Amino acid sequence: MQPAAYDLESRHPGWPARLGPIRVAAGDVAVRPIRLRDAGDWSRIRLRDQEHLEPWEPTGPGPWRDRNSYWSWPAQWTALRSLARRGQCLPYTITLDGEFAGQITVGNVIRASLRSAWVGYWVSSSVVKGGVATAAVALVVDHAFSSAGLHRIEATVRPENTASIKVLTKAGFRQEGLFKRYLDVAGDWRDHYCYAMTVEESGPGLVARLVAAGRAEYL
Numbered sequence: 001m002q003p004a005a006y007d008l009e010s011r012h013p014g015w016p017a018r019l020g021p022i023r024v025a026a027g028d029v030a031v032r033p034i035r036l037r038d039a040g041d042w043s044r045i046r047l048r049d050q051e052h053l054e055p056w057e058p059t060g061p062g063p064w065r066d067r068n069s070y071w072s073w074p075a076q077w078t079a080l081r082s083l084a085r086r087g088q089c090l091p092y093t094i095t096l097d098g099e100f101a102g103q104i105t106v107g108n109v110i111r112a113s114l115r116s117a118w119v120g121y122w123v124s125s126s127v128v129k130g131g132v133a134t135a136a137v138a139l140v141v142d143h144a145f146s147s148a149g150l151h152r153i154e155a156t157v158r159p160e161n162t163a164s165i166k167v168l169t170k171a172g173f174r175q176e177g178l179f180k181r182y183l184d185v186a187g188d189w190r191d192h193y194c195y196a197m198t199v200e201e202s203g204p205g206l207v208a209r210l211v212a213a214g215r216a217e218y219l
Helices: 036-048 050-056 070-085 132-145 162-171 206-212
Strands: 019-024 027-033 090-096 099-110 116-123 152-157 174-185 188-198
Touching: 019 132, 019 206, 027 132, 036 050, 036 070, 036 099, 070 090, 090 116, 090 132, 099 132, 116 132, 132 152, 132 162, 132 206, 152 162, 152 174, 162 188, 162 206
Parallel strands: 116 152
Antiparallel strands: 019 027, 027 090, 090 099, 099 116, 152 188, 174 188
């Protein structure tokens, strides 16, 4: 079935939504819209995990501590929620057993004849290797291809970021190529691989693939 024409869609298709939970090795993973009251958990984890996160994230103005303080979250939350209400992104919190564990965002949503977006994510250092990020990507991409009506999702990742590459390949993304000096990360212009997937390649769904491969369980 062809997706409905853009002018017949809601202003922000697929937003807001609660996705999951599904069970992975680390526990029960779900995805929900970001909240203003996420500030404390968000800041605490990001300040603690600077060495874990900073090498892979775009360079920002000012020191890491300032950009990730408790008081910087309200402005980010407001901006992301505004974009979501205009249908330009889908910003979510990742939870593990009901507790804040990271973020995942479908951004730069373009509709009309392209119906494309990117997906970006991070998780707490305490939950890596437990399948949390892969589960969150699967939940969100399935939602983007169904309720949000998108056709293509891409993700860019530094070649050195082997953990994130494993997340994408486990979820079923394919590598399309290398973007030279693509993004300013950690103070320099870095090469990034581009990974992508279209709705036709998702088959029965990314979550269904994880379950069939024994990487996740339905709840």
